[in-house]
Amino acid sequence: MTSADHPRVLVLTPPADGLRETLGRHLDDVADVRMLPDRDPATFHRELAEADVVIGDWTGQFWLAAAEAAIGTRVRFVQQPSAGVDTIDLAAWAERSVPVANCAGANAQSVAEWAVGAALALERRFLPLHQRMVEGGWPAESARGIVDVAARRVGIIGMGAIGRRIGEIFAAIGSPVAFWNRSPRLELPWPARSLPELAATTDILVVAVPLQPETRGLVSADLLASLPAGAVLVNIARGPVVDEPALIAALQDGRLAGAGLDVFTTEPLETDSPLRTLPNVLLNPHVAGSSTTALAAVVQATAENVRRAVLGEPVRWVTNGVPDRVAIGEQYC
Template sequence: MTRPLRILLSPQARQALAPAIAGVLGDRVFELVTAEQAADPAQAGVDIAFVSRDVTGLSTKHVLTEELLAFYAVLRRSEALQWVHIHSAGADRPIYPELRARGVSVCTSSGANAEVVAQTALAGLLALARRFPQLMAAQQARTWAPLVGEAQAPRDLAGQTAVLVGWGPIGQGLGAFLRLLGLKLVVVRQNLPRAATEAGVEMVSFPALPTVLPRADWLILACPLTPQTRGLVNQEALAALPPGACLINVARGEVVVEPALIEALRAGHLGGAYLDVFEHEPLGRDSPLWTLPNVIVTPHSAGHSDGNHRRVCDLFLANLARWQAGQPLQHSIP
């Protein structure tokens, strides 16, 4: 007798998705199991896993909750594990290369939160452009400090240049916003089109990044973490930016060399930064980034939205249907 297909997921996801999964699998016999149920080594492992947002919870790549560790333990001991679907667009947590080395397919939810991240990055840019950190500090001090006078007045955004690193769903969404505001856009991307411009946007490759940095009023990071992008924004890159340029990072913290960033901010070479990601997360309480007056810090939450869960679940169910039909999975990490 063939054993049932076993799918690992959280209790919340099991309750929400059980009818939809049954609809996708049809007559196939299956079991939906939680990490607690699968913890017994005497029990069979799982074939498929769905890592929803509530599974990772408040954990980071560097600090893991006990609940997430229990989930990972089931993945590691499941010899028959075939594929894992994760809620995030990036798959740079250490366990995912480990699973891929075993031949397990790892599929991301690329695009599920792209619009939300793009909106958040735009909000960070607008906040810096309109000097909200300065205005909010004045508010806390109960000081009436309007931005008047040549030295205080914010620059018009129209005509400024944004160098945008990454041209996936987030980069493309953000690029559309920036062009609507009248910014000139230079995109740094892995795979260049045949033409140097695409839809009026200048395109360059990663090796050409140093040549475009001196033109950047805004350096915006929306790229995945890869060997090519790790440490991409280092001391030399930051020095190549014109004085007063600002940094927006909604990619991964390791794309930026953090001590070099802090030095550039303290020295006043950078005009400001909006940072949602950091080299080590949670950001240490002693980090200067918390208190620098020209920095906006958010706790890796640029993509959080109440609609994300539904979009991620839809992607998982669509991939489950492909798996059931023997078709290639979408957003599989190579």
């Protein structure tokens, strides 16, 4: 069988270290893998119309919205090479009975390490103390009032693979952990609370919930106002989950002691955003889950799941409620 006889797999994500090689090892014997030749909308739509499987774009440049679902009439499976699927219209693809899968948990360790590291940096004042040292000072008095993270109550919004790993690391440090999740998680060793109760009893609030219509603005001005004085917030979810103007106001007036932000309402972050000027904010350009280790795991998971789809085996991590067995062409392959 020649490559022309194989299902066509369109890769929207730009070339990264080892991406094509890993995909090739898993797919070249069963699929015709095509990297997007030019990163412009016309090329994207032309290639999409000829694709049987699509690997999404982790940069967010190319969305798989309702218009793309209408263009990609041959597409039978969509694999997003990340945990977030907010650049994909899940309902539009579900209407066409096309399963959309993500890479749940593949970068959980990487994101969790950043979230806990950001909380440590904020609570222990790493950045301001370092800056004063660089400027020639010896700010020993600034250690007064610092409390060990083990003594701080941690609340996690969203207990998928990333939220669970964050909880495990904080628990290993010794911090009391509680959480809120959209659905019950009875298997977890920490108490579940309502959102208002969680906020009122949390010193370190970590936002790790996917961006969906029901989670947009979930961390509202009222929720931020109910956090105890001196609390900090860490957001590794998506920017629009948090009311960003309300967050800025809470940081400016001191109701929040600090924030660690990997994600923002607008990305890249506007050059004139007040967040860039606040001394109690740790900023990161949406790369918490982009360590070399994490990217390798994401690419591996993507390749393995696409191979399952092409061979007609059950795929993993379907996010839009479509059955996990994929029909390529006239029959299951």
